[in-house]
Amino acid sequence: MQFEYNVDGGNFTRAGFASSEIKKILKKLNVDIGIIKRTVVATYEGEVNIVAHAYSGTIYVDIDTERIRITLKDEGPGIPDIDQAMEEGYSTASSQVREMGFGAGMGLPNMKKNADEMQISSEVDKGTEVEIVMFLHNKE
Amino acid sequence: MVKFFHHALKFRKEICIGCSHCMNECPTQAIRIHGGKAELTDNRCIDCGKCYMVCPVGAIIVEADDLSRIFDYTHRVALIPNILLGQFPEGVSISQICSVLMEAGFTHIFEVEHGTRVLEDEMIRMMEQKELPRPLISTFCPAIVRLIQVRFPMFTDNLMLLKAPLDIAAMYYRRKLEEDGASPADTGVFYITPCAAKIAAIKSPVGEESSPITGVINMDFIYNKIYTKVKQGLSGKGSCCLPAMQPLQPEEMVWSLTEGESARMPGRTLAIDEVSNVIEFLEKMENEEISDIDFLELRACDQSCAGGILTSGNRFFTVERLRMRAEEAARGNDSMIYDTAGDSIRDHSDYLNEHLKVTQIKPRAMDKLDEDMEQAMLKMRKVQEIMKDLPYVDCGICGSPTCNSLAEDIVQGKAHVNQCIYVQKRWEQEGKLQPKESMEILKEIWGEDKF
Numbered sequence: 035m036q037f038e039y040n041v042d043g044g045n046f047t048r049a050g051f052a053s054s055e056i057k058k059i060l061k062k063l064n065v066d067i068g069i070i071k072r073t074v075v076a077t078y079e080g081e082v083n084i085v086a087h088a089y090s091g092t093i094y095v096d097i098d099t100e101r102i103r104i105t106l107k108d109e110g111p112g113i114p115d116i117d118q119a120m121e122e123g124y125s126t127a128s129s130q131v132r133e134m135g136f137g138a139g140m141g142l143p144n145m146k147k148n149a150d151e152m153q154i155s156s157e158v159d160k161g162t163e164v165e166i167v168m169f170l171h172n173k174e
Numbered sequence: 175m176v177k178f179f180h181h182a183l184k185f186r187k188e189i190c191i192g193c194s195h196c197m198n199e200c201p202t203q204a205i206r207i208h209g210g211k212a213e214l215t216d217n218r219c220i221d222c223g224k225c226y227m228v229c230p231v232g233a234i235i236v237e238a239d240d241l242s243r244i245f246d247y248t249h250r251v252a253l254i255p256n257i258l259l260g261q262f263p264e265g266v267s268i269s270q271i272c273s274v275l276m277e278a279g280f281t282h283i284f285e286v287e288h289g290t291r292v293l294e295d296e297m298i299r300m301m302e303q304k305e306l307p308r309p310l311i312s313t314f315c316p317a318i319v320r321l322i323q324v325r326f327p328m329f330t331d332n333l334m335l336l337k338a339p340l341d342i343a344a345m346y347y348r349r350k351l352e353e354d355g356a357s358p359a360d361t362g363v364f365y366i367t368p369c370a371a372k373i374a375a376i377k378s379p380v381g382e383e384s385s386p387i388t389g390v391i392n393m394d395f396i397y398n399k400i401y402t403k404v405k406q407g408l409s410g411k412g413s414c415c416l417p418a419m420q421p422l423q424p425e426e427m428v429w430s431l432t433e434g435e436s437a438r439m440p441g442r443t444l445a446i447d448e449v450s451n452v453i454e455f456l457e458k459m460e461n462e463e464i465s466d467i468d469f470l471e472l473r474a475c476d477q478s479c480a481g482g483i484l485t486s487g488n489r490f491f492t493v494e495r496l497r498m499r500a501e502e503a504a505r506g507n508d509s510m511i512y513d514t515a516g517d518s519i520r521d522h523s524d525y526l527n528e529h530l531k532v533t534q535i536k537p538r539a540m541d542k543l544d545e546d547m548e549q550a551m552l553k554m555r556k557v558q559e560i561m562k563d564l565p566y567v568d569c570g571i572c573g574s575p576t577c578n579s580l581a582e583d584i585v586q587g588k589a590h591v592n593q594c595i596y597v598q599k600r601w602e603q604e605g606k607l608q609p610k611e612s613m614e615i616l617k618e619i620w621g622e623d624k625f
Contacts (some may be wrong), residue, residue, distance in 0.1 A: 064542035
């Protein structure tokens, strides 16, 4: 099953809407609570990243009985150094964003921690694409 | 389907006029209209009593025990929450209230809030255990516990697995009477309840095997009994024997009010009352938008227990009165006279702590479309298909509270798309449905007599 959500850059009031909708779907599909929790944390971090850094973005959700794949694609400044962005505590957020409780530099590391698989690609001045995969059954 | 919960709220079909007010008010969408009557889906209901509050004809009743049941016992304990005392206007004294209860047949009166002392000690101990999840959520309000089970299963791990003050007070008082020579079989402990959720929790406790409470009596019934006697000047002269007990502390007196618990817990705490406020907050918390909170006090009623559905007094005045009593008590002027040389409940904390905990509280998720994920996905696709035909108006004419709930009912085989009045009109236009047929459908939902 596929779902798609648009995310506006700079609109913190609505940040979390897509993750909330995804959570509702997973609850209806009787996905394990622990997996829902991790999916929502990872998606929310990604959603806030788009709001905080990009001009606009789209979250694509693809679910089958084996796994959940979520692709967060944005048009924005891109990430010049992905390894650095993956470090805990590294942040480029403005003080204004930090005052709102965002931008602690935990976004991408937290996504990686909660996802079973994560891939990230970015092009400076174009945008970033993050793909996370959650497996619904324990992979032996 | 397995029935998870006992419900104290009962729908009386013979009185129900099928107005659907309850259906539109229910926070868990547990009500449908069929045959001109409201029908309850038991496993979704959390006993919050919102339906009871909006029913214009009194078709919903709260099933409690009859007062005469107390005479099955030699020792008859009235377990009264502070909220009862807050029901009455100034001029009705606490000793008057107690003496009417004694005249009604009780042999002992005990205040529920005595149970908060050892509970608070244990809650603080739990707050100090860093390995427990955060925020810890109080289990004080049984409607909230059920709400979390059915709608927010991922927070069942956050619930503090502790009994309520009323259970602790009942356990303590039973023990005290036993020490004084009363046989446990001859002792009946009756709780005077401000809400339906407490009854449901006592009749089918979540996470505990049996309740130390013998029966439950509705607060509105007792209120009327007391107020009538007081108004007729027939009461208030009798003496009232309260147990030899340390008096209640001011903070214990306001435990059941909003912030009663949160003000006593360490760290960053928050108190939220009224069920839709709680739902809104927990949804945010599920999305991880809220973090760094150590303790959450959640109550289903506005103004917490002062707004209980079986209360008679105005909830804001009740809060004012209870806060005033606490202030007076802080100055040493409580009108509830205790023999202060007596017992302190803390002296029994070893025994009570042993029985304070409840076992695991299990999730009872009701949102899932099917146990099997593949089936659930099929059903979700069907829901999406059906939603294309529905108007997103949530008018409720179909007998389900929202378009989406109708779509889900259809997928679960409990409803048909032609129940939607928009679909009916469209089908009539296209010649797929005769006006006579659509009238029959409406009659099936809303009853013959409405047409």
